[in-house]
Amino acid sequence: MSAIVKLQDVRKRFGDNEVLRGISLEINPGEVVAIIGASGSGKSTALRCMDHLETIEGGSIEVCGHQLGAGKVDLHQLRRDVGIVFQSYNLFPHLTVRQNIMLALKHVRKLSRGQCLEKANRVLDKVGLGMKADFYPEQLSGGQQQRVAIARSLAMEPQVMLFDEVTSALDPQLTGEVLKVIEDLAAGGMTMILVTHEMAFAQRVADKIVFMHQGLVWETGGPEILSEPRTVELQQFVGTGL
Amino acid sequence: MDSFSLIQFEYMLKGLGWTIVLSLISFALGTVGGFGVMLARVSRLRPVRLIAALLIQIVQGIPLLVLLFIVFFGVSIFGIDVDPLAAASVALMLYVSAFLGDIWRGSIESVQKTQWEAAECLGLSRWQSMRLVIIPQAVKLSLPSTVGFLVQVVKSTSLASVVGFVELTRAGQIINNSLFQPFLVFALVGLFYFCLCYPLSRWSRAMERKLNVGNR
Amino acid sequence: MKFSRTIEQLGLGITLAAALCTAGQARDLDQIKQSGVLRVAIAMGVPMFSYANAQMQPEGSDVSTAELMAKDMGVKLQLVEITNAARVPTIQTGKADVAVANLSITPERAKVIDFSIPYASLQTIVAAPKSVNIKGYADLKGVTIGVTRATVNDTDISKNASFANIRRFEDDATLVTAAASGQVPVVSTQWPNVVEINKKLKKTPFETKFVEQEFMLGVAMTQGTPKLKAWTNKWIETNLKNGKLEAIYKKYHGADLSPLVVNQKF
Numbered sequence: 059m060s061a062i063v064k065l066q067d068v069r070k071r072f073g074d075n076e077v078l079r080g081i082s083l084e085i086n087p088g089e090v091v092a093i094i095g096a097s098g099s100g101k102s103t104a105l106r107c108m109d110h111l112e113t114i115e116g117g118s119i120e121v122c123g124h125q126l127g128a129g130k131v132d133l134h135q136l137r138r139d140v141g142i143v144f145q146s147y148n149l150f151p152h153l154t155v156r157q158n159i160m161l162a163l164k165h166v167r168k169l170s171r172g173q174c175l176e177k178a179n180r181v182l183d184k185v186g187l188g189m190k191a192d193f194y195p196e197q198l199s200g201g202q203q204q205r206v207a208i209a210r211s212l213a214m215e216p217q218v219m220l221f222d223e224v225t226s227a228l229d230p231q232l233t234g235e236v237l238k239v240i241e242d243l244a245a246g247g248m249t250m251i252l253v254t255h256e257m258a259f260a261q262r263v264a265d266k267i268v269f270m271h272q273g274l275v276w277e278t279g280g281p282e283i284l285s286e287p288r289t290v291e292l293q294q295f296v297g298t299g300l
Numbered sequence: 301m302d303s304f305s306l307i308q309f310e311y312m313l314k315g316l317g318w319t320i321v322l323s324l325i326s327f328a329l330g331t332v333g334g335f336g337v338m339l340a341r342v343s344r345l346r347p348v349r350l351i352a353a354l355l356i357q358i359v360q361g362i363p364l365l366v367l368l369f370i371v372f373f374g375v376s377i378f379g380i381d382v383d384p385l386a387a388a389s390v391a392l393m394l395y396v397s398a399f400l401g402d403i404w405r406g407s408i409e410s411v412q413k414t415q416w417e418a419a420e421c422l423g424l425s426r427w428q429s430m431r432l433v434i435i436p437q438a439v440k441l442s443l444p445s446t447v448g449f450l451v452q453v454v455k456s457t458s459l460a461s462v463v464g465f466v467e468l469t470r471a472g473q474i475i476n477n478s479l480f481q482p483f484l485v486f487a488l489v490g491l492f493y494f495c496l497c498y499p500l501s502r503w504s505r506a507m508e509r510k511l512n513v514g515n516r
Numbered sequence: 517m518k519f520s521r522t523i524e525q526l527g528l529g530i531t532l533a534a535a536l537c538t539a540g541q542a543r544d545l546d547q548i549k550q551s552g553v554l555r556v557a558i559a560m561g562v563p564m565f566s567y568a569n570a571q572m573q574p575e576g577s578d579v580s581t582a583e584l585m586a587k588d589m590g591v592k593l594q595l596v597e598i599t600n601a602a603r604v605p606t607i608q609t610g611k612a613d614v615a616v617a618n619l620s621i622t623p624e625r626a627k628v629i630d631f632s633i634p635y636a637s638l639q640t641i642v643a644a645p646k647s648v649n650i651k652g653y654a655d656l657k658g659v660t661i662g663v664t665r666a667t668v669n670d671t672d673i674s675k676n677a678s679f680a681n682i683r684r685f686e687d688d689a690t691l692v693t694a695a696a697s698g699q700v701p702v703v704s705t706q707w708p709n710v711v712e713i714n715k716k717l718k719k720t721p722f723e724t725k726f727v728e729q730e731f732m733l734g735v736a737m738t739q740g741t742p743k744l745k746a747w748t749n750k751w752i753e754t755n756l757k758n759g760k761l762e763a764i765y766k767k768y769h770g771a772d773l774s775p776l777v778v779n780q781k782f
Binding site: 305308376464 | 563597605688
């Protein structure tokens with residue numbers, strides 16, 4: 059099975075600060091991968107590079123057949139193949155929940171109004187928010203807004219979905235509803251890469267764990283590395299995390 | 301002139317008419333020009349951004365009165381004869397465009413960068429993001445400043461008297477310089493301006509409430 | 517008035533800097549006669565010279581002068597009503613043929629427009645009620661005197677009577693109101709404003725105490741119109757001799773035209 063996401067020796071710096079110091083990673087279709095690590099380890103940056111939100115200085119990235127190194131990228135197609143959900147949901151405040159979801163369906167996928175409506179209602183039901191379709195984001199709780207964000211991304215039927223610390227901004231009692239949606243998606247076979255602090259969740263749901271430290275992939279393996287970490291750094295990290 | 305009669309009142313109404321016409325022309329031409337200026341200021345091309353910034357600085361730095369002078373009298377030096385309405389329209393358009401364009405550029409930039417990211421990550425092009433996501437939010441942000449400025453423009457049209465328009469303020473001056481009852485005359489002038497400007501402010505607040513419908 | 521003077525100076529500056537002749541725009545006597553219309557610029561809102569009557573029609577000594585001029589030229593009169601600040605630029609750029617707009621003949625203006633010989637004059641005077649004893653600048657010591665800000669009166673009194681208690685007002689109308697309501701006992705201004713003050717102070721009218729300066733007023737014309745200038749000068753001479761210009765002045769100002777103008781000695 060060939061990898062759907064492949065990073066090779068990727069390097070990225072912000073000014074003088076080298077945030078990614080040569081990371082390599084392979085993700086197969088249908089896999090759920092959790093990237094964990096301390097703040098500043100480069101995990102969010104790595105994720106953002108996969109959707110070309112950041113450009114890289116060295117190495118190569120291949121996502122859904124797109125080459126994201128130097129040279130031109132077909133952003134339009136890339137962004138249809140890859141969906142991303144952000145920590146701060148980033149819903150469009152001037153549109154209702156349903157309109158948020160329908161916007162890209164109409165203008166990017168060029169679906170008819172009827173098709174947009176049908177798809178939007180379907181993904182909203184999937185995340186359990188059908189009854190909130192005509193509400194504005196501001197009227198929803200954080201957990202609900204995040205579920206809408208996931209639905210919005212999902213509606214575009216991407217091949218890969220990226221989740222950038224999507225529960226970090228939520229109150230603890232609201233993370234559960236979001237994690238459930240993610241778990242359902244995983245069970246449905248979506249290829250997913252999650253940057254997360256939720257260790258228990260990662261251990262339960264992920265096929266592969268990637269531990270990043272100081273801009274490098276420090277340790278990878280199955281969920282068991284969280285209970286039996288091999289490197290000292292992961293031991294320390296997990297010791298504080300779990 | 302011994303007293304303020306209906307004839308003087310009618311003269312003032314004519315002046316008011318000119319103030320309204322000049323204001324409408326300013327709004328119409330200025331909003332179109334301002335939109336163009338705003339787009340130039342947020343353009344991806346650096347030279348376009350810099351030229352627009354420079355032009356804005358120049359026009360903002362020239363008092364409207366001088367701008368009117370230059371457009372009406374100044375160009376005559378080079379043999380171009382402009383009629384007063386054309387001159388006033390051009391000067392007001394330049395003036396309003398420079399300020400509105402800058403106000404709107406500011407509002408566009410105030411919309412959080414994450415909104416751009418979210419829009420583009422859904423596959424929307426830069427122009428689609430601008431049109432469907434950023435501008436609607438920027439409009440709401442810019443409404444108070446925009447209408448505040450337009451209210452100033454209504455009052456600034458009084459400067460057009462220098463190119464020959466007997467608008468409201470000038471009408472008041474002419475009447476007062478024959479009647480010498482400044483309190484009566486200018487209280488009336490002020491009242492007329494208030495009647496023009498107050499509805500604008502009220503409308504602005506109503507629009508803000510309407511655009512805030514999603515929020516509490 | 518201060519603002520319009522600054523703008524006028526700015527206008528002069530702009531056009532001097534451009535240093536390009538607008539002769540191409542100007543109409544000389546033949547063209548005017550051929551077109552059948554004389555475009556005369558008047559500054560509206562100047563008491564006695566060019567103001568609006570009760571029917572909001574232009575009236576005054578400048579207006580009557582313009583009417584007579586057009587009649588004698590055998591053409592129709594077209595009044596171009598402008599503001600004070602626009603007087604010189606309007607003539608400079610040929611937007612009117614002549615200006616009869618109480619324009620003082622000054623060297624700066626003469627650089628950019630042509631003037632006729634004087635047809636009237638403007639006196640700056642110090643005025644006060646009969647009971648007040650003032651004969652010259654020295655008598656203003658410690659006296660409260662009102663002037664309109666940034667006018668020649670302001671400059672003159674500030675220079676020659678700085679020991680007076682000078683109160684500056686924003687425009688002529690405000691000065692008139694202040695004097696009529698007793699806020700200032702003495703003023704330095706022009707005669708038309710004194711007449712307005714006296715309309716309200718019927719019991720203790722102001723009178724002229726002494727003349728500070730006298731400014732000659734000329735008809736302004738675009739440079740490069742020699743025939744027009746020659747005709748205008750002759751016309752003024754003729755009408756001073758036959759007393760018509762004196763009659764017009766007396767009718768609207770209630771005082772005699774200055775002998776300096778009548779005898780053309782200045």
